Amino acid sequence: NLVGLAASGGAMLATWVALWQFATVHHGAEPIIEPYFTWIHAGFITVSASFQLDPLSAIMLGFVTFVGFLIHLYSVGYMHSESDRAYARYFGYLNLFMFSMLTLVLGSNMAVLFIGWEGVGLCSYLLIGFYFEKDWCASAGKKAFIVNRIGDFGFLLAIFITLAHFKTLEFHTLAGLIGGHGGGEVPTATLTIIGCLLFVGAIGKSAQIPLYVWLPDAMAGPTPVSALIHAATMVTAGVYMVVRSNFIYQAAPAAMFLVAVVGGLTAVFAATIGLAQNDIKKVLAYSTVSQLGYMFLGAGVGGFVAAIFHVVTHAFFKACLFLGSGSVIHACGGEQDMRKMGGLKKKMPITYWTFWVATIAIAGIPPFAGFVSKDAILAKAFEAGHSNLNGFGSWYYLLWFLGLAGAGLTAFYMFRLVYMTFEGDFRGGEEAEHHLHESPWTMTLPLVVLATGAAIGGLLLGFPGQLFGLKDTSFIDNFLGPLVAHHGAEHAEHAVSLGLEWGLVLLSVAVATGGILLAMKWYKKDPEFSVPKALAERWSLAYRLILNKYWIDEIYEAIVIRPIFHAATFCWKIVDVLLIDTIIVNGSAFITELTGDILRFLQTGNVRNYALSVALGVIVLAAILW
Secondary structure, eight states: OHHHHHHHHHHHHHHHHHHHHHHHTSTTOSOEEEEEEEEEEETTEEEEEEEEEOHHHHHHHHHHHHHHHHHHHHHHHHTTTSOHHHHHHHHHHHHHHHHHHHHHHHBSBHHHHHHHHHHHHHHHHHHHTTTTTSHHHHHHHHHHHHHHHHHHHHHHHHHHHHHHHHSOOBHHHHIIIIITTTTTTSOHHHHHHHHHHHHHHHHHHTTOTTSTTHHHHGGGSOHHHHHIIIIISTHHHHHHHHHHTHHHHHTOHHHHHHHHHHHHHHHHHHHHHHTTOOBHHHHHHHHHHHHHHHHHHHHHTTOHHHHHHHHHHHHHHHHHHHHHHHHHHHHTTTOOBGGGOOOHHHHOHHHHHHHHHHHHHHHTOTTSHHHHHHHHHHHHHHHHHHTTGGGOHHHHHHHHHHHHHHHHHHHHHHHHHHHHHHSSOOOSOHHHHHTOOOOOHHHHHHHHHHHHHHHHHHHHHHOOGGGGTOOSOOHHHHHHGGGGOOOSSOOOOOOOOHHHHHHHHHHHHHHHHHHHHHHIIIIISOTTOHHHHHHHHHTHHHHHHHHTGGGHHHHHIIIIIHHHHHHHHHIIIIIIIIIIIIIIIIHHHHHHHHHHHHHGGGOOOOHHHHHHHHHHHHHHHHHHHO
């Protein structure tokens, strides 16, 4: 663990030194691009292995290394019971995960980004299937790997089309070509195709509809891995890639609208599934899918800065929530069912209060971080409808409503989790209760630091001064704004009035508060959960639909996996075994052998027989010629 901690801690320190120099010496004005060697050179196409530091990569570097180091520190205590070999393997994979994510974030072109993109995909496979001796863990790792390959195929196609049309993959150059001339000579349709294919990759990596199914199963890995995947690496890569390619989406309104629609639908869809889950990590997993939907909603309505802002705040409160759940699971002897928990508030005070702070943040209650960033996304969605962005006007109001509904659902199921886990009496039995204890400092210290970020990080990074008639009070807006400024033709951006904006904020807070109060009434004040049980019995079909996650996995099994399996089996047995092996390969060999066996009888060694054969041949040839 010393090597693993030193590597991640050294990366964090080096990052902060680099960011300090970038902010003070270079003032963040122009990107710093450092080419190391020519990677691909074919005719007029040249791709360099180069890294880039600009405001966007700086923001990502800062929180990825910081949160990543805290997760490494937490892992020291959480994984202490593992064997030496598994312990070393775990930290090796974790370091590789960080390396891949940093490569992805720093890549100055699509090709280098794709190397890091595939690296985090590999590491997710290795860490989700860390306990590969268990079949369900190995299957979860394979599921994540295969589903992501579907998205990566779209990303690759986007890279090839971009290279064919622009003869470059460098983001800085592409931004000038596309952003500066509204797409240049390339038709909008081509940019739309590129944007949609890039988004296919993001859908896979960031677990959006319809490729979200791998992320809930990713809970098979150790809990710190879940925190790393959900908060600091992997799933944020898709959002980063879309924001990095913002100049493409601003020149392709249809692709940008698709991003918003998929994000809005995913935010609500995943939130409904979280309402009825009883596995503490599964609730948090569907919460991540939903929050990622908010990020794509923000990017799709033109709020690219708001999307990255939510990525950063989400990293703090979601890492805190996952590590907090790991602390609970650690204390409960591996138990993850919330129905067998309860009463942990007194036994685990540090875990409880840090978990409570992170839950308030994700629920969107001011002034915590989740409120500031999520409200910025909802405001952008409403403004997009108000200004008729890209001609899709009223549709954005619907997406704003979906985001608002998702906020209420999020507040409800997250406080359901808190009340079922920490309030009331312990429901796991006397023997398990005897072993309940607070986690060691290596686990609680990261929780305290992350909870602090979840509490004040939003105001520090993006104070919403516009609500108070102030301008230029948001650090993240000022820092990232020039990078995602609209480069295209005339763009009318009509912000809503201050009074209406306050009304939207109060409505959002009221919806979230309503969700919290309902969860309190059903799960805190009623230890028997009588109202939810009665509703589940009365609306049994709806309850089973949500509890079984809409049977999406079973549907995929029936219409995708099994047909492909049967088709592959047919190809193997009929085409490969029967046609190729039996008929073509073995059949031709048999015919050759049989022909040789028959013709060998003509080899008698008698000259007169050979002369007769020649004579007969001459007669046959003469007859043919005649």
